[in-house]
Amino acid sequence: MISVNGLTKRYGARTVVDDVSFTLEPGTVTGFLGPNGAGKTTTMRMMTGLIPATAGTATIDGRPYADLPNPGAVVGTLLDASAVHPGRTGRAHLGLHALAVGVDSRRVDEVLELVGLADAARRPVGGYSLGMRQRLGMAGALLTVPPVLVFDEPANGLDPEGIRWLRALLRSYAANGGTVLLSSHLLGEVEHTVDRLLVIGGGRIVADGPVGSLLGASGTAVRSVDPRGLADALRAREFHVERQADGVLVVDGAEPATIGAIAAEAGVALIDLHPVQRGLEDLFFQLTENSGAAAPTPAEH
Amino acid sequence: MTTTLDTAAPVRPAVRPTRASLPTLVGLEVRKTLTTRSGRMLALAGVLAGPVGMGLLEASDDAFPSVAGPFAVVGIMTGLLLLAMGVLSTAGEWTHRTAQTTYLLVPQRGRVLAAKTAATALLGAALTAVSMGASWLILAVLADPSVSWDGAAQAALTAVGAGAAFALIGVGVGAATANTPAALTGLYLTVLGLVQIIRAWDTRVADAVDPQQAVLRFARGDAEVASLLTLGGWVIAALVAGWVFSRRRPVQ
Numbered sequence: 001m002i003s004v005n006g007l008t009k010r011y012g013a014r015t016v017v018d019d020v021s022f023t024l025e026p027g028t029v030t031g032f033l034g035p036n037g038a039g040k041t042t043t044m045r046m047m048t049g050l051i052p053a054t055a056g057t058a059t060i061d062g063r064p065y066a067d068l069p070n071p072g073a074v075v076g077t078l079l080d081a082s083a084v085h086p087g088r089t090g091r092a093h094l095g096l097h098a099l100a101v102g103v104d105s106r107r108v109d110e111v112l113e114l115v116g117l118a119d120a121a122r123r124p125v126g127g128y129s130l131g132m133r134q135r136l137g138m139a140g141a142l143l144t145v146p147p148v149l150v151f152d153e154p155a156n157g158l159d160p161e162g163i164r165w166l167r168a169l170l171r172s173y174a175a176n177g178g179t180v181l182l183s184s185h186l187l188g189e190v191e192h193t194v195d196r197l198l199v200i201g202g203g204r205i206v207a208d209g210p211v212g213s214l215l216g217a218s219g220t221a222v223r224s225v226d227p228r229g230l231a232d233a234l235r236a237r238e239f240h241v242e243r244q245a246d247g248v249l250v251v252d253g254a255e256p257a258t259i260g261a262i263a264a265e266a267g268v269a270l271i272d273l274h275p276v277q278r279g280l281e282d283l284f285f286q287l288t289e290n291s292g293a294a295a296p297t298p299a300e301h
Numbered sequence: 302m303t304t305t306l307d308t309a310a311p312v313r314p315a316v317r318p319t320r321a322s323l324p325t326l327v328g329l330e331v332r333k334t335l336t337t338r339s340g341r342m343l344a345l346a347g348v349l350a351g352p353v354g355m356g357l358l359e360a361s362d363d364a365f366p367s368v369a370g371p372f373a374v375v376g377i378m379t380g381l382l383l384l385a386m387g388v389l390s391t392a393g394e395w396t397h398r399t400a401q402t403t404y405l406l407v408p409q410r411g412r413v414l415a416a417k418t419a420a421t422a423l424l425g426a427a428l429t430a431v432s433m434g435a436s437w438l439i440l441a442v443l444a445d446p447s448v449s450w451d452g453a454a455q456a457a458l459t460a461v462g463a464g465a466a467f468a469l470i471g472v473g474v475g476a477a478t479a480n481t482p483a484a485l486t487g488l489y490l491t492v493l494g495l496v497q498i499i500r501a502w503d504t505r506v507a508d509a510v511d512p513q514q515a516v517l518r519f520a521r522g523d524a525e526v527a528s529l530l531t532l533g534g535w536v537i538a539a540l541v542a543g544w545v546f547s548r549r550r551p552v553q
Contacts, residue, residue: 045551045552045553048405048408049404049408050401050404050405050551050552051551051552051553052549052551065408066408066409068408069318069319069320070316070317070318070319070320070321071405071406071408072405072406073316073317073318077405079401079405080398080401082398083397083398083399083400083401083402084397084399084402085336085337085393085397085399086397087337087338087339088336088337089336092336095332095336096329096332096333096336097402097406099321099325099328099329099332100321100326100329100406100407101316101317101321101406102316102317102319102321102325103314103315103316103317104314104315107314140402142311143314144313144314144316145311145312145313145314176311
């Protein structure tokens with residue numbers, strides 16, 4: 001279990017992470033979302049001890065990261081795919097990783113096969129594409145099959161097939177009791193992968209909850225032969241109606257059955273009627289537009 | 302690239318439950334140095350510097366009364382190359398951002414620096430010993446019989462120690478600056494330039510701070526304590542600076 005309490009980071013007078021708290025339970029994939037400079041990467045680096053926190057604590061299985069006896073056996077991290085010496089081969093890089101975490105070197109070939117890099121294993125990493133480096137980073141994170149995965153923007157550079165593979169990997173990890181924290185700016189990708197969303201804006205958590213409850217069913221879209229008459233009837237019942245350019249009326253917080261009944265009472269014929277669910281993108285912008293994203297720090301990229 | 306994922310529960314491999322021992326970390330750091338092309342090239346250059354230098358010395362027909370002087374020069378030449386190896390072992394981690402992986406796997410930064418110190422000292426001593434051995438053989442075969450071999454053993458051991466000491470200076474300064482070009486430029490300018498400027502101004506001050514002069518004097522058996530203090534001072538100052546500056550540096 002990951003527990004973050006009041007994590008704060010200030011650079012002089014500038015606060016880039018402000019009192020961030022959350023708890024991640026086993027068996028879940030949590031998406032960590034926020035615009036550039038919102039504090040995602042800084043938070044993840046404070047959790048893993050790479051950046052000293054100004055205030056607050058982060059523990060994994062009840063201990064700060066630095067106090068874990070063998071951190072690589074507990075947490076698989078992918079924070080920066082380019083943090084690999086370009087002159088080493090992928091295999092040599094993972095061999096060093098295996099020695100550090102204390103796992104048999106034969107495991108290196110297994111994870112290279114798992115991430116699809118077996119054919120490129122003996123080539124210098126400097127010649128790898130971004131997607132291949134991401135896979136190499138994931139291979140390092142998966143060497144020990146740790147119970148916790150912390151991935152920062154892992155889908156960057158992956159092709160669609162790679163993204164599908166990543167999604168299956170993370171879902172299977174959670175299904176087998178793992179705890180996964182995944183940051184991403186690919187909202188569509190997160191929407192299809194995570195159970196829970198943590199949205200950060202301006203260094204503060206602005207939303208935290210299951211994907212379904214945060215997105216929710218947010219209204220109904222309706223098209224009629226008399227949009228003005230229908231809009232008037234709906235407003236008379238104190239519904240908020242938004243008319244779109246194509247003539248569709250979007251009614252916040254209304255069920256299709258209710259709209260149908262009001263239209264019938266008003267004698268307005270309907271052409272189309274269906275519920276609309278707020279997309280993650282809409283939610284994301286709604287939650288973060290007023291939070292004032294902090295100026296990017298060197299850790300935010 | 303097509304891959305498939307087995308979504309069955311992954312079988313956890315046997316993993317060491319405790320942190321890596323210091324000898325394991327030392328071995329890891331040695332492997333890190335020797336798995337990069339720059340590290341291998343510097344190791345090769347360090348090994349070859351001595352014998353090539355001795356071969357050129359013989360080819361030049363310059364007379365030298367004793368092998369102690371050339372042996373000390375082997376230590377300096379090899380040491381100046383190993384200085385760069387030391388810098389790469391620490392500053393190189395920041396330049397290539399591999400410090401992130403290093404500290405994620407071993408968060409205790411003091412242990413990492415201790416392992417790098419031990420690994421680089423071992424590599425420095427071993428590479429200089431090989432270079433020194435080859436240089437010894439070359440002079441044994443080619444040197445004029447009139448050349449004195451008195452003090453050859455002390456000079457050779459001094460060279461090996463100098464190789465280790467210069468490598469450690471590189472480790473410390475690299476850790477302190479976290480910037481390979483800055484560390485290398487600063488060190489070479491100081492050792493090869495600034496100290497010589499000081500020498501033109503005041504020989505006594507220069508003797509007290511010049512690590513090359515300390516190697517030459519110790520190899521000859523002159524001012525041994527002062528020479529040890531000079532070299533030791535450089536090593537300790539560099540390593541302390543490295544520890545102080547790197548222990549809480551954010552890994553971006």
